[in-house]
Amino acid sequence: MSDIALSASMRSNLQSLQATADLMDRTSQRLSTQKSVNSVTDDAVKFFTAKNLTARADRLDTVKSGIANALSAIETANTGISSIRDTLSSMDAVITQARNLVGLTDANSNAQRQDLVTQYNTLRSQINNIVDDSSYNGVNFLKSATALTVAFNETSSTSLTVNGFAGAADNLGTGSSTGGTASTTTNANGSVSTSLGSVGTVATGTGALGSSTTTATFGNIVVTSTPDADGGAGGTYSVTDGTNTYTIGNGDTYTFGTGAGTITVSAAANLDAANAAITVTYQEGASADANLDDTVSFNVDTGVVTSTLKNGAGASTAIVHTPGAAPTSAITVTGAGGTIGGGTGVVALATAGSTGAALDTTAELDALATKMTSARSYLTLNESKLAGNVSTLSNRQDYLSDLMATLSAGADDLTKADVNEEGANMLALQTRQQLGMTSLSLASQALQGVLRLF
Template identity: 30%
Template sequence: MATVSVSSGVRAALGSLASTKTEAQQAQYRLATGKKVNSAVDNPVNFFTSASLNDRASQFTGLLDGISNGIQTITAASKGIDSITKLVGSLQSTIKQAQNEAAANRPTVAGTVALGNQAEATATNSTIKDVALNKLVQGTVAAATAGTPGNAGLAAASTTIRLTAATPTATTFDIAITATTTVRDLVEGINKSGIATASVGSDGKLSIVGTGSDALSVDVGTGVGAAFAASATNAAESALLIGTADVTAAVQAGSSATRTSLVAQFNDLRDQIDSLAKDSGFNGINLLGGDKLSITLNEKTGTNKNKIDVQGDLLSSASLGIGKANSLQTSIAGEFSLQNDNDLNKAADALTNSLSSLRATSSSLGSKLQVVQTRQEFSKDLINTLTAGADNLVLADTNEEGAKLLALQTRQQLSQTALTLSNQADQAVLRMF
């Protein structure tokens, strides 16, 4: 086959046209893919570096799901603690309401004998109450007159009146009685005891009421402290002052209907704490149920792996030290009496401690949550940095590539024009024949 030769002008025009076409195709491909490096052939260093950066960014993107679930798990536990804290606050209100309903729940030694009467009041130009308060405690029974205060009739051999409150550890208070001690002195002494309060009514009767709901007894005897000995005629002696045959045996407190009605309310709130704690889980993990949460924070393995562990607490009314309430006069194992003042005080203290424990747990979870949220933001920023770095290595500048394509198209048109001109020169030779 014969070889056809072309002129140098035509050959140059063809070469320029082919080069321009190749460059234009490359520019079009870059514009279509958005990348200037589409394979290792284009730029092996940039291609593999970009792939490595994108791979790490992809791994962190996968970790974000676990971090997000971890945040929701901690948040669910934190919300649970907030709600439990409100329930404990309601329990405190219930205890305070029970404490305010104490008046009907006090052991009372109600006097039935009048220490004064109207005749004495007329003789002394005073009230029956004042007659009773001014009488001497010791001595033979005697009516008050214009010149004498009268006498309640306590034997001179009885020199002490002892009050005993039946707390878990019995508390006693001794009031010394002398020949000059008046009923007023006795009342003031009882009121200073902290165990009971005493008063004389307008009818002249002496009444003693315990300051707490613990059983109260009143003994007449001799000696003070460990040397106290009850009088053999205690019942008769007590009857002279109070009219009660025997108050050596402890007088029990009454039951408050209001306090009884609060028992169910308290226990219902207590049960809600347990239910709420059990419902504070997320995705199968409950930090208030004692579960452990592990959150992976980086893509590495082995000793280079970074993770955070959040150990939950087994939260319940029992673990918070909140016992069950009952309406008995005394507490039993695992329960406390809503009728008993001492038990109410202990319950109030226990609830205060529960709130402190909840705040500590909430603070710990809050600290862990802040760390995880910080790592989440860091991971998002790092993903953006890695992706931007990878894109800088392989992405094309569309403005540049568009301008280049436009220039190449212009060059292609000029090359075609040059090829036409070269052909015309060859045709001019042909016209010579």
């Protein structure tokens, strides 16, 4: 304070004690944090360099978390694949049981066979349930639309894209849609619907088709015909594959699938010509056999729709849907499941409305067993692709762990304190403080001598 006078020696000792206290505070902080650089005032270069190294390590930790997420999603998919494989084994068991009933036509055998069909289809539906449940943190590699890009560094300049595959029952092979034997039905309003979903009834149509819309459904392929009042090219005709819709014009031909199960939609060269038609050709079964080529023909001039169904032996039945005519006949088509759209997907067996049970011939059972084998091969192929990604991701994860450790060690080397040295400094400072206190005491004694005069 300005109104208190200190001797030069006392002020010098006091300043020395203050400096010693500051050094003791700094040393104490270094001992507690084990860092020699705790703020920018300690060493600006080391402080900011260490901060940048630590920040990069933190960013890489986020990248590492993304890789761990991808690995967990792949592991979840592999668990789903194993479960699907077990389900296929159960379906194989159903096929084996059905072989014991081949050639038996009594009521009890038919009932057992129908029960096996139900079991088979229930197991098949479980495959789709497994696929839907094989999701991890929003990522499902058992669905074909899934493509996860995994960053390998903090700028995402290097990455790996992990692609999923279609693991649903319809896709365990290369097939895109499945169903049973073909059936065609006519609704009360005269519109005609053809499907490959199950065994059904074929009947003649009623009512005037005129400019009404007629649709034919073949799995995921839908053909729509809306002729104008006078027929011909003035109408609207299209085909959709579930994703894209294509307009059908003069002479157009659209083909869906390859090999067995191919669906072809073709239009007459001139839709304004007399009796011009749009014809859909499809197959009931799983083999590329011309004897199984059924057709649905839309006469855009007269409105007549003709369904021609073959029995596999070359014989056929033509059902004509005439505008305005009352229903005059009906037949029931029976048989086992087939695949349309090409490929060897795991098919659903036909049951609804059948007069004879499915799974009743060795040929049908052999075809299903082949599909099981194809499905397993398909799973194994895609499982190996996922496994290849696991190796790459795991290696990158290990590399990032090592890199993060190096960055953290570098930051520590720049800022860490030598605990032994700082401990020795603290002892020296404590000694200096004690000596300073003694010196300050001695300096004050000189002033105390004045008191002896009184």
